[in-house]
Amino acid sequence: MNKNILLAGVGGQGTILASKIIAGVAGRAGLKVKVAEVHGMAQRGGAVVTYLRFGSRVNSPLIAEKEADFLLAFEKLEALRWFKYLKPDGLALVNDQEIYPLPVLTGAASYPDYAAFAAEVNSYLIAAREIAQKLNNPRGINMVLLGLLAQKLDFAEEDWIVEIKNRSGKFAEANIACFQAGYNYGI
Amino acid sequence: MAKLMTGNEAIARGAYEAGVKVGVGYPGTPSTEILENFAKYPGIYAQWSPNEKVALEVGIGAALAGARTIVTMKHVGVNVAADPLLTLSYTGVNAALVLVSADDPGLHSSQNEQDNRYYGKLAKIPVIEPADSEEARQYVKLACELSEQFDTPVILRTTTRIAHTHTLTEEEEPLALELKPYIKNPQKYVMVPGNAKLRHQVVEERRQKLLEYAENTPLNRMEEGMGEIGFITSGISYQYVKEAFPEAPVLKLGLTWPLPEKLIVKFAQKVKTLFVVEELEPYLEEHLRALGLKVVGKEIIPRTGELDHKIVKNAVLKYLGEEVADRSLELNLPPRPPVMCPGCPHRPVFYTLNQLKLTVTGDIGCYTLGVMPPLSAIDTTVCMGAGIGMALGLEKANPEFKGKTVAVIGDSTFLHSGITPLIDMVYNGGTGTILILDNRTTAMTGHQPHPATGKTLMGNPAPQVDFAALARALGVKRVAVVDSFDLKKLKEVIAQEVAAAEVSVVIVQRECALLPNQGKEPLRVIEDNCTGCKSCLKLGCPAIAFRDKKAYIDPLLCNGCGVCAQVCKFSAIVKGGDSHE
Numbered sequence: 001m002n003k004n005i006l007l008a009g010v011g012g013q014g015t016i017l018a019s020k021i022i023a024g025v026a027g028r029a030g031l032k033v034k035v036a037e038v039h040g041m042a043q044r045g046g047a048v049v050t051y052l053r054f055g056s057r058v059n060s061p062l063i064a065e066k067e068a069d070f071l072l073a074f075e076k077l078e079a080l081r082w083f084k085y086l087k088p089d090g091l092a093l094v095n096d097q098e099i100y101p102l103p104v105l106t107g108a109a110s111y112p113d114y115a116a117f118a119a120e121v122n123s124y125l126i127a128a129r130e131i132a133q134k135l136n137n138p139r140g141i142n143m144v145l146l147g148l149l150a151q152k153l154d155f156a157e158e159d160w161i162v163e164i165k166n167r168s169g170k171f172a173e174a175n176i177a178c179f180q181a182g183y184n185y186g187i
Numbered sequence: 188m189a190k191l192m193t194g195n196e197a198i199a200r201g202a203y204e205a206g207v208k209v210g211v212g213y214p215g216t217p218s219t220e221i222l223e224n225f226a227k228y229p230g231i232y233a234q235w236s237p238n239e240k241v242a243l244e245v246g247i248g249a250a251l252a253g254a255r256t257i258v259t260m261k262h263v264g265v266n267v268a269a270d271p272l273l274t275l276s277y278t279g280v281n282a283a284l285v286l287v288s289a290d291d292p293g294l295h296s297s298q299n300e301q302d303n304r305y306y307g308k309l310a311k312i313p314v315i316e317p318a319d320s321e322e323a324r325q326y327v328k329l330a331c332e333l334s335e336q337f338d339t340p341v342i343l344r345t346t347t348r349i350a351h352t353h354t355l356t357e358e359e360e361p362l363a364l365e366l367k368p369y370i371k372n373p374q375k376y377v378m379v380p381g382n383a384k385l386r387h388q389v390v391e392e393r394r395q396k397l398l399e400y401a402e403n404t405p406l407n408r409m410e411e412g413m414g415e416i417g418f419i420t421s422g423i424s425y426q427y428v429k430e431a432f433p434e435a436p437v438l439k440l441g442l443t444w445p446l447p448e449k450l451i452v453k454f455a456q457k458v459k460t461l462f463v464v465e466e467l468e469p470y471l472e473e474h475l476r477a478l479g480l481k482v483v484g485k486e487i488i489p490r491t492g493e494l495d496h497k498i499v500k501n502a503v504l505k506y507l508g509e510e511v512a513d514r515s516l517e518l519n520l521p522p523r524p525p526v527m528c529p530g531c532p533h534r535p536v537f538y539t540l541n542q543l544k545l546t547v548t549g550d551i552g553c554y555t556l557g558v559m560p561p562l563s564a565i566d567t568t569v570c571m572g573a574g575i576g577m578a579l580g581l582e583k584a585n586p587e588f589k590g591k592t593v594a595v596i597g598d599s600t601f602l603h604s605g606i607t608p609l610i611d612m613v614y615n616g617g618t619g620t621i622l623i624l625d626n627r628t629t630a631m632t633g634h635q636p637h638p639a640t641g642k643t644l645m646g647n648p649a650p651q652v653d654f655a656a657l658a659r660a661l662g663v664k665r666v667a668v669v670d671s672f673d674l675k676k677l678k679e680v681i682a683q684e685v686a687a688a689e690v691s692v693v694i695v696q697r698e699c700a701l702l703p704n705q706g707k708e709p710l711r712v713i714e715d716n717c718t719g720c721k722s723c724l725k726l727g728c729p730a731i732a733f734r735d736k737k738a739y740i741d742p743l744l745c746n747g748c749g750v751c752a753q754v755c756k757f758s759a760i761v762k763g764g765d766s767h768e
Contacts, residue, residue, distance in 0.1 A: 010523065023191055023353060033191060034319075035353040038295050044553060044631075045729055046525030060430035061352040061423075064497035065515060077520060084515050101523035105732050106561050106724055109521035117518065138743070 001031070001154060002055030004063045008082045009074030010099050011048050014142035017167060018072065019050040021146060024163040025155045026054035036061035047078055047101075070152070072145045075099050076114045076125075083121050092123035093148045095141050096130075124148070124187050131181050137171070140178030147182020157183065189321075189355040194345055197320035197356045198257075198287060199224035201327030206364035207283075208232060208254035211242040213603065214632035215261030216296035217350035218289035222259050223635075226644050228361075235635055235644045238571070238603040239264035243271045243286065250284040250340075251376065253366035255331050262290040262303045263570065267604070269306070275340050276310040277386040278376050282367045283334035283341070285327060290346045292466045293493035296631070298551065298570060300491070302467040307342055307444030311390050313397060314342045314444040315406060316422040320354040326441065329406060337393055337400070344443070346466065348423045348493070398445050406441030409454055416503070417458030419451065419471060419482075424464045424494060431500035446474050455480050462487075462503055466494050527556050529730040530705060530746030532626050532671035532697030536595070537564040538726055538754075539678045545593050545685060546581065548574035550605075552597040553631045553699075554624050561727045565595070572596070572604030578619040579612045590686055593620045599629040599637040602652065606661070612690050613662040620684045620691045623654055624671075626699040634702065658692040665689060671697035674753040700746055707747030708762055712738045716759035723751040723760065 005022060007015040016037055023033045036051040051063045065085050071092040073079030079094040086092060103109040118125070126148060132140035143164065150160045160183075161176055168175040192200065198221045202210065210225040210233040212218065226233035236242035239260040246258035260268060265288045272286065288306065291297040307314030315330050317323040323345065330341040374382050401407065412435045418428045421440040428437055438454040440446065455461050455475075463472045463484040472484035487502040488494070501511040527534050537557035540547050541564040549555055549565035550573065558565040567577055574594040581588040596605045601623050612619055629635040636642040639652040658666045665687055669680045677695070684691035698705055709730075719736040730744035731751060738759070740751070752760040 011525065020191075020353075027189075027191055027355065033353070033355060035191070036348055037351055037353075038347075044525040044556065045523075045528060047523040057433075059426040059433075060496040061348055061354070061426065062495040064495050067497075077523065080518060080520055084518075100729075100732055101521055102526050102559065102727055102729065103521045105729065106727065107721075107733060108560065112518075112520055 003053070003069045003153070004067050005052040005070045005072065005149070006063055006068045006082050006085055007050040007052065007072045007074070008078040009048055010078065011045050013074040014139060015048055015050050015074060018142040018146050019052050020167055021160070021163045022052055022149070023054070024167070025159045028159050028163070029155060031055055032058045034058045034061040047081065049082065070149060072149060074141060074145070077101065077112060079123070080112055080114065080117050083117065083123075086121055090122065091152065092121055093145055094118075094123055094125050095128040095145060096125045097128075097141070126182075126185065128182070132178050135174065135177045135181060137174035137178050140175055143175045143178035144182040147179040148185055148187065150179070150183055151185075151187075189357050191353040192320045192324075192356040193220065193351055193353050194317065194320050194323045194349040195220035195351070196224050197324040198327055198343070198345070199228070200356065200358060201324035202257045202285070203228040203231065204324070204359050204361045205283075205328040205331045206255050206362035207257050207285075207327075207331065209246065209249035209256045210234075210259070211236055211245045211249070211256070212259035213237070213239045213242050213264055214629050214635040215264050215289070216632055217291055217345070217347045218259045218261045218264070218287060219632045219635065221257075221287060222644065225257065233644050235637065237638055239268040240271060243268040243275070246284055246286075247271060247275055250280040250282050252369055253282050255283045255364065257285045257287065257327070259287040260289070261297065262288055262301055263297065263299065265303055265306055267571070272306070272340070273310045274378050274383075276312050276390055277378055277383055279338035279389075280334055280340055281369060283331035285330045285334060285341050285343050287343045287345065289350050290344060292346055295347050298568065300467060302470060303342070303344055304443050304470045305468070311394050312340050312342060312444070313337070313442060314344050315441060316344050316443050317349060317441070318422055318425045318439070319349065320352070320356040322441070323349060324356055326406070333400075337397060339393060344422070346423050394445060398448070401442050401445050401447040402449050404442055407447050407450060408439045408441070409450065410437045410439060412436035415459035416462060416507070417454065417460070418462050418464055419454065419475065420464040421471065422466070424466055424499070427494050427496040427499045428464050430496035431503070440471070443471065446471070448478055451475060452478060452480070464488055464494070464499055467491075524559060525556060526559065526727065526729050527553065528700045529728055529744050530700035530748040532695070532700065533557060533624055534562070534726055534728065535671050535674050535677060535750050536622065536624060536695055537562040539674065539681055540564040540593065540595070542678065543682060543685070546588060546591055548577040548581070548592065548594045550574040550594075550596040550600050552600050554595060554597055557595070559727065561725050571600050572608055575605055575608035575612060575619070575621055578621075579608070579615065579617040582617060582619065583615075589618050589688070593622055593681065593685060595622045595624060597630075598623060598625040598627065598639055598654070601654070602638050606657070609658070609663070609692070610661050617690055618688050620681070620693060622681070623692060623694045625654060625694050625696045628699050628702060630699045630701065634699070654692070654694050663690050663692050665691040666694070667691070668694045668696060671695045672748055672750055674750060700748070705746065707749075709742040709745035709747050710740050710749065710752060710760050710762055711742070712740055713759050713761060716757050718757055718759075720756070722756065723754050726751055726754060
């Protein structure tokens with residue numbers, strides 16, 4: 001099972017934890033894994049992306065245009081930015097949240113019309129933020145998206161739960177609840 | 188069982204396993220996590236130094252004392268450490284000294300994208316380039332052996348995609364090493380001209396021996412393949428080549444100074460067309476051309492920015508005459524540049540500097556974001572510590588800059604290289620104003636302690652540098668301390684000090700918003716009071732938006748710093764409540 005997964009969002013949204021969990025699950029299955037992330041200045045509220053690849057052989061840690069099987073987007077504008085990286089049959093799982101970048105906040109630019117662009121790719125818009133809030137875990141957006149992704153991959157649900165538990169510390173229970181809400185969402 | 192480690196974690200692990208006892212560095216993306224991880228291993232000593240030059244000098248001392256030593260920094264840090272490095276090449280080491288240079292092609296978090304492989308050639312010291320985390324771990328050990336075998340420092344050069352990519356990595360038991368004895372040897376360690384002349388000959392002899400070593404070392408690997416095209420490559424570029432052309436023969440160079448000339452020629456003879464694939468400069472290519480080889484390199488491979496497998500594949504296929512799809516057009520989407528966090532203590536400073544219309548010579552840190560609109564307050568940023576010297580240069584060349592210029596520098600950056608230019612300004616009769624933005628941490632790289640925080644890398648308490656007392660001791664008579672969140676006072680103090688006809692140091696204090704316990708109750712907008720004047724938007728705070736002709740504060744983002752409430756002339760921003768609805 002060779003997969004290329006992009007996780008895109010805004011610095012501080014929890015993309016890195018999500019990528020570590022996917023990598024952990026793939027690693028348990030004996031697959032080769034590479035996860036490339038960005039640190040430093042870009043993390044200060046800027047656009048961030050993590051590239052995750054697993055399979056029998058992985059060389060490049062990066063994913064180029066039209067190579068991603070999945071895009072996990074934590075924010076709608078960031079989803080738009082990376083749509084062109086999806087394979088023709090790739091799937092975008094998008095958190096239905098708008099975080100205005102500074103040029104939009106100051107009125108120098110306007111927030112794009114998501115629906116107009118999204119019509120051209122396979123994409124699901126999910127109210128992951130609301131689902132996480134209802135479960136009293138407002139930072140659990142990443143776990144809801146992971147649940148949706150897990151449903152589309154061939155790893156056992158228990159493997160995901162173990163990895164989430166191992167990496168969530170005191171938020172383990174809350175994160176598992178969010179993951180399961182995504183897993184059982186039904187898309 | 189193999190574990191997922193970043194290159195940085197793997198280098199730390201490799202150092203521990205190689206019996207490295209001392210780790211020294213200065214934080215800098217993408218190198219920072221090496222030392223942070225190394226510090227967690229038992230039986231070692233690790234420290235942050237105030238800058239890379241000092242770090243390397245501490246490292247030299249440690250290696251001479253007989254301990255295997257690792258010194259870590261980002262690419263531009265090696266410029267700071269270049270002075271000791273080039274003479275360390277002459278003295279040699281006692282126990283191993285490995286200098287990690289973490290380069291940043293693509294400038295993810297840097298001011299330039301220099302290619303530090305040239306330092307190997309310049310200093311005549313080996314350069315080793317791993318291509319993933321497992322190699323990084325193993326190569327640290329090899330680097331230690333090489334360092335001791337040839338009595339030379341060794342550069343381990345990584346790039347962002349090696350440093351910050353998790354790949355599967357093995358673990359082994361650490362070596363138990365005794366300290367090597369220190370033997371006093373002024374001919375070797377005191378570089379007066381008479382001694383250095385002789386040592387330069389030793390360096391040349393070493394270079395010859397290293398050339399022989401390069402031909403046979405397992406660091407360089409010829410991979411057989413099929414087809415008429417072949418590749419010479421190193422580091423992350425190797426992975427891009429293997430992804431793009433998995434069947435092609437490859438000469439993978441793990442040692443990129445000195446180069447194995449015979450091995451290269453032998454490989455070149457096997458293929459019809461030889462491509463050299465490397466990020467940034469044509470470092471390998473120049474050498475191959477000097478050997479008289481016909482190669483295809485930078486005429487098709489970009490010399491700026493990062494590569495990836497698709498760039499490599501398309502460039503090569505196009506050269507071979509095949510059709511290649513162009514990259515698709517960029518959508519016209521608003522960019523999302525990094526911004527100062529909500530509650531960032533730097534924001535009110537740049538808001539004030541913008542209002543006062545001053546010329547601002549900036550520096551390196553989160554506060555460099557003060558250049559972004561709407562704050563738009565910074566005129567220059569060159570390197571760590573540059574702003575103070577540049578402010579002096581401005582007024583020496585053109586007295587009109589007097590009374591209109593401030594140099595802005597962070598606490599960690601000031602300790603790194605702001606003190607000497609401040610001495611210069613006092614000594615040479617400057618009149619500039621220096622703002623030390625003291626947020627009590629090295630914020631940009633992820634909150635490392637420094638000599639004014641009262642803590643060390645290993646978590647021990649330490650004396651704290653007193654910036655005010657230090658400035659006075661350097662001869663600064665006008666020293667002020669002000670709270671960054673007191674907007675009125677901040678403006679008064681800056682205006683007054685800039686006008687003064689002598690050097691002023693203003694210490695602007697307030698902890699980084701990301702340090703523990705900095706958040707307060709979020710603010711809210713009283714809609715009836717908001718006139719939609721947009722004054723608060725001039726702060727460029729990501730928590731403040733403009734909706735339906737009124738300001739709106741996102742309660743999930745706001746951290747309650749209260750600066751916007753001071754900017755609002757209509758008392759429309761108040762504490763309390765979780766939203767304006």
